[in-house]
Amino acid sequence: MEVEKNIPTLTAKDFESDQEIRWCPGCGDAAILKQMQNLLPSLGIPKEKIVFVSGIGCSSRFPYYMNTYGMHTIHGRATAIATGLKLTRPDLNVWIITGDGDALSIGGNHFIHLLRRDLNVNILLFNNQIYGLTKGQFSPTSTQHQVTKSSPFGTDDKPFNPMTLALGAGASFVARSIDREAKHLQEILKAGQAHTGASFVEIYQNCHIFNDGAFSMYTDRASRKNAALFLEHGKPLLFGEENQFGIKLDGHQPKIVDVKHEESLNDLWIHDESDGIKANILSLFFETETFPRPFGIIFQKSSKRDIDQSQPYKEISVEQYNHLLGGKENWTVL
Amino acid sequence: MEVEKNIPTLTAKDFESDQEIRWCPGCGDAAILKQMQNLLPSLGIPKEKIVFVSGIGCSSRFPYYMNTYGMHTIHGRATAIATGLKLTRPDLNVWIITGDGDALSIGGNHFIHLLRRDLNVNILLFNNQIYGLTKGQFSPTSTQHQVTKSSPFGTDDKPFNPMTLALGAGASFVARSIDREAKHLQEILKAGQAHTGASFVEIYQNCHIFNDGAFSMYTDRASRKNAALFLEHGKPLLFGEENQFGIKLDGHQPKIVDVKHEESLNDLWIHDESDGIKANILSLFFETETFPRPFGIIFQKSSKRDIDQSQPYKEISVEQYNHLLGGKENWTVL
């Protein structure tokens, strides 16, 4: 994206709209909004070039609070709507705001197709593992056997693993962050935005009304260091209270090792964002009880799509149109 | 599935319906039909317990030719329709017949959700990498830059990798076969049917009218041995005219090796259907030019779903209904 010259320096405040925020006080959505408003001024993109597109859900209220262009559309279709916008207006900076129901339940198809097409947009999935706006039914990311309003005896279905799903659909940028980690979140949003191609960021977001504490193991002092694995490109995979655990690859199988006692740091798995096989192994941690949950950029590769950044309006001559109108074969009646 | 006693022995002929086959003469669909009709008698399932459900497309005509119960439904929805059928009738043997457009374009969402839910059905994707019935537009499996009626300058989009997509969605059985390999196809269909949980079989199917030869490298004498890799559980990965090439894992990276010269067979990658990480690496061969295309069962694990095989109609007493009607609180007016 070409950054225009002489943009007045903007502040977070400039990105606040005049609409009163209507999320439940304390909702994780508000924390994410704040980081977005903090981030945007640093990107040097004029406000009018930014568009937020959302579907329906609590999280999808987001565009109303951003003083940019925005569309709050219909359930599950933000990805499809943003596709048309970006195809025709590659000059715009497009952010898609969606929920776990919006993106992965009703909107699952557009989601995977957008990743396949790899348009240069940013997809932020606010995953609270529940339907917030409709007051507490399970979503495709709710844990198996979760008791909710619509599953009084627990759900039968196992949840999607959003990371493997995105990778499986051909995503070129896949990352995870969490509402409570302000700095991390901002960095990931920034990296997603910097990526050319579709960036997919799953953000764990607490819905304290209908699914409180779904991610508390990653935010609670007592557990977070053991439960969460923060990835950095080129750095070894370390976690635990004192980073005492590491992960190494034994052939193709990941193993947790006690760094202090058993292994030298050199043997550890060094995070390589560009390694698709490793990305898949990382994303499969989700399906285990033993491995920590990875946060950060799990995968990033250059897009396979020829991304046409500028699509200038062509000047077409009257002759060209007359030729078009006349078709291949025509005749004159005198 | 409980196999009932005393079923009269059926023949392939018993599974032919009275409808004239209306595929283009020589269409790959007919070859697949034949193998299905050959397979079914061996399963010992009574005809009336079998249902074929399809969407819309050339391939979706399939149910009309099977003398079983069947539904030819609407575009993309066979998976959703079969879901309701199987949930309520777990005693039935349900086959879903779908095309690359039907399953992966319009029906992508139901497809991934069915795999996630892992119901005990069989999904056969007839992949001809084109829209046959609508006469030749590109599909989500058409190769990038493919010239078709709707992409006169070649497509922009890269195709789905159906295997990674299915694995990413949580599939418990993933396999690939091809219309021209009658025996292989029948074996894979049989294995899919034997699997408890959703089995997904991608079948390469030649549409010689609109996309002839899309898979000829896997069927032509000259190329097939080098281009195709036939997997067998517990056996090393070998391919080439004289099985002279093998694949081994160097750490987590696959490498092609010349078996004759360099390596002993013992170092080779031994196919393990139950290894999810290996399955993913195998499925990623699709995205390379160097690795052969794997055929066979790529992955198979036991389903995480509690599959309720029998759901007997409960006898409910009149009192229970009266109690239900009366609700928690009621009163009598005299």
Added chain:
Amino acid sequence: MKTITKVNKDDVIIKFAGDSGDGMQLVGNQFTSNTALRGHDLATFPDFPAEIRAPLGTVAGVSGFQLHFGSSEIETPGDLCDVLVAMNAAAYKSNIKNVKPGGTIIADISGFDKKNMRLAGYQETDVLLVNSASTNFTFFQVDITKLTVESLKEVALDAKDKDRAKNMFVLGLLFWLYDRSFESTLAFIEERFSKNDMVKNANSLVLKAGYHFGETTELFTNQYELKKAVQSPGKYRGISGNEAIALGLMVASSKASLPMFYATYPITPASDILHFLAKQTKTFNVQTFQAEDEIAAICSAIGASFGGSLSACGTSGPGMALKAEALGLAVTMELPLVVCNIQRAGPSTGMPTKTEQSDLFQSLYGRNGEAPLPVIAASSPSDCFFAAFEAVRIALAFMTPVILLSDLYLANGSEPWKYPEYNALPEIKTRLLKESKEKFEPYNRNEALVRNWAIPGTEGMEHRIGGLEKKDGTGDVCYDGDNHHHMVKLRAEKVANIAETIPLQELSLGELNADVLIVGWGSTNGSIRTAVKELLLEKKSVAHIQIRYLFPFPKNLKGILEKYKTVLVPEINNGQLVKLIREKYLIDAIPYNKIQGQPLNVAELKNEILKYC
């Protein structure tokens, strides 16, 4: 001791309003069941804020519950209320315009402090809650919050939890005002908080404190008394529209000896049907399926229907739109299916927490091609039971999808229901075919043009059906022009034949040959009945019919309509039923449309009717 005057009333409308967190729904429900047990007739309507938890103290966050009860037939929760309980300034602001002149306002003054005034959008200098000739209201200012906390000073709860009990104070106070016993609520508290003695205790204490406050304070000198309603003998319960639909579907499928499959995708205001049914799945022959979207929901229902279940879906407008294509498939396949559309205000996402009846046309015509199917509507919360039962009957008798229309107002509203015994309900016949002498042909029909239903597992009846045009009889795919014409006509005729099996239209109020006939459908029944009743008392020449069977119409409808000079059709949409009547009978029926997300206002409706009589 103070002197208490007992005041007699015929009916009373109370609105409980407070912040979403103030527990007004619970107060409303408790007062309602107490009222029902007391033998009054009643109708209720909760109104929730659009947001889950809008900011505390704001107008957007106000949650309300309106109760109308009385000693004669009560048809609606009422237009304007006699009593407004306002827990804060925002609740006051958003409801004061709906209080009757001369009405009473009971206000928790803690909720009217500077901060709350500001949050509600008032100026600090605005003066509220002052008895004056101009406002003509009676204000009772009670520091409910403070009194609640005080009554709990012995209890070791934290401040927030004490504060939360204030709804019990309100409830106690109102119990006293209407001379009730609070035993039913004590029992409720006992059960609800059985696991937490401290909270249980606190709630009981506050409830009693509220009651005793009423008894002792000099503020209140009147107690209100109402006679019992004359209700026909029988067993009663309270029921909401959504519960009634769920029950109706369940009982009807049992009466047809079929397992039931309910497939849906959550959407306001239909989700409660799912919540209710999901709880029954272990005990009854009901399966619920929360699909990935509305398309998958109806498709899975079609699959289950092919498999021999009674399939039903529930949704609202936007979800209904998504079901259009699959509904067409069900029409062509001639499979039984009930689709409940709990309407809300549209178009598009519209106002999901407001009511409307604007999906009638969508129900009739929202599909490609000629795809006729029966449409019926429920007219009150309890009527949803019978409408659902009837929808199932028609679906099974005619092998057709049926659309059942309800709306947010019926769904969330509730009323006493004289519920039937299971055995008193009729059996439902199906077209299931278990064996046949001749070769089975799926599109062979009976006299009413209905095909047979052979389900997988039935030996010898293997067959294929689908969405391509089919040859009548065999069901084979058929592109023949004459057959297609025949099939289009046949599908229409089959649906028309349903008119032979439905009750004739009855006059609900008034006389044949009156000046004006009011024709309604669906949830407007209560408002229209109330308006027409009042006008009849005023000796106006007016009559009323409420149409349940919207497609096909009852056979005698034409005859009725032709009896009147003026036919007025009030609807909460921009005129839909009125167009059907005009088209079909070439009668100059007049539309009356108020599209404000709420039930028709009785007073306004009366004024409109008066123009014609």
Added chain:
Amino acid sequence: MKTITKVNKDDVIIKFAGDSGDGMQLVGNQFTSNTALRGHDLATFPDFPAEIRAPLGTVAGVSGFQLHFGSSEIETPGDLCDVLVAMNAAAYKSNIKNVKPGGTIIADISGFDKKNMRLAGYQETDVLLVNSASTNFTFFQVDITKLTVESLKEVALDAKDKDRAKNMFVLGLLFWLYDRSFESTLAFIEERFSKNDMVKNANSLVLKAGYHFGETTELFTNQYELKKAVQSPGKYRGISGNEAIALGLMVASSKASLPMFYATYPITPASDILHFLAKQTKTFNVQTFQAEDEIAAICSAIGASFGGSLSACGTSGPGMALKAEALGLAVTMELPLVVCNIQRAGPSTGMPTKTEQSDLFQSLYGRNGEAPLPVIAASSPSDCFFAAFEAVRIALAFMTPVILLSDLYLANGSEPWKYPEYNALPEIKTRLLKESKEKFEPYNRNEALVRNWAIPGTEGMEHRIGGLEKKDGTGDVCYDGDNHHHMVKLRAEKVANIAETIPLQELSLGELNADVLIVGWGSTNGSIRTAVKELLLEKKSVAHIQIRYLFPFPKNLKGILEKYKTVLVPEINNGQLVKLIREKYLIDAIPYNKIQGQPLNVAELKNEILKYC
């Protein structure tokens, strides 16, 4: 040398029919362009088999092409044909019932051998192709296959390829019969096979062989001559409905100075619009997008519209059903959008290769809530251009989605079109706002109630829109009842205002005050015109209007309708426009419905009209 009689004709209907592989479409197209260049008026209609390649020789696999040409105005491809070219028994079987009494059949006897007879479903003993008083046809039996192969004996093609050239023999023969030169086809062959000399050569040889066969064989003694049609001077070309829509959209968006975005999902019979437009993307300001389904197609179009493109979608019935929800969103967002529905026979998948006009109601009413939008229809292949142009104009002038109705018959049919010069077409105005003195409010409106269109990139006009109800003016989310009522009425009024900008309804044939008025819409124009013209010649008191603007109706429609005792509404559906007229004007309009997947039969229609005059 034989004596040749020159026979004069006013018009001729030829049907070319053969197996899908026989190249009948090519023969039809070549003969058509030759006919057009010759100065006759004409109309054509191809009919493809439902299957891609049904089994060779079967009735299911027959592909046909009907051409009607003549020296005066030609309105339809005609009911019954004068000449049937039957390349095999199956082609004969499926078309013989559509040959005029006294008609001519040219049969390739190689296609009537035992095998072909069996494949067509005849008995070996059935006797066809025999001149007899009872059949009253003239048969010409030619061994076309053999003659073709013979004429190629010098050419080193394989047998299959030689066989394939037989369509050129037919073409040559017909050129001789109608006294044409074959130069245009020679030029075509030259271009088409420029890369393969052998094939090029073979085709030319066979074409000439066919011509010379006609010249020399004693079989044919007549040559048919027609006068040129009196056509108004100008430049002409042949055009099909789908091409015309594509052109109309492209030219209109250029006239509005907007880039065009066409988003679609393939579906018969709309796909050709995509195929055509996709070819223009490198040269013109057109982008095509084949989405993953119809929902994504319309949604992406909405996104592009928000971004400032002229967005359009094309689909058919089932796809239209899937667009319902998003259409509602476009209505609420008040964004310009053109959705073309190329109708086919429904319901559900129906008969995808047969025509119908049964999606009118779906267009008007197939959405949740009150979601009015303009609907217009094209009435002939070339008229599709103007209808598309007009759809774009209305969408942009009124910031609204517009539905444009065409159907399979228009889509695939073609006719000569006196096409306009680009400069002769009007500019199209948009509501684009680039700057504003006041604070920009997205729902501020002009007198016609149309809002402004500010697109991303425009500084200072940042705003948010969505599907929730909006406050008029600011566009903020708004749950207020009065605002909602206002907005529902406003959206309806805005659409009603379109009537101020559309042409008044014109009488197409006949007089005001005739006995019967025939009211049609869409593709029935040709059949109705032909029938009414013939009746007028028979001095019957009949008139005809064809309605393009179906919603809103032209302002003078009522006035016209009221002039007639009888209003008859022929439609290829079960009665839709007729209901709209009855409802709106309370006129007892009479439906006439033939739902056979094909254009109305003129003779049948005439008989129907005669009942009333």
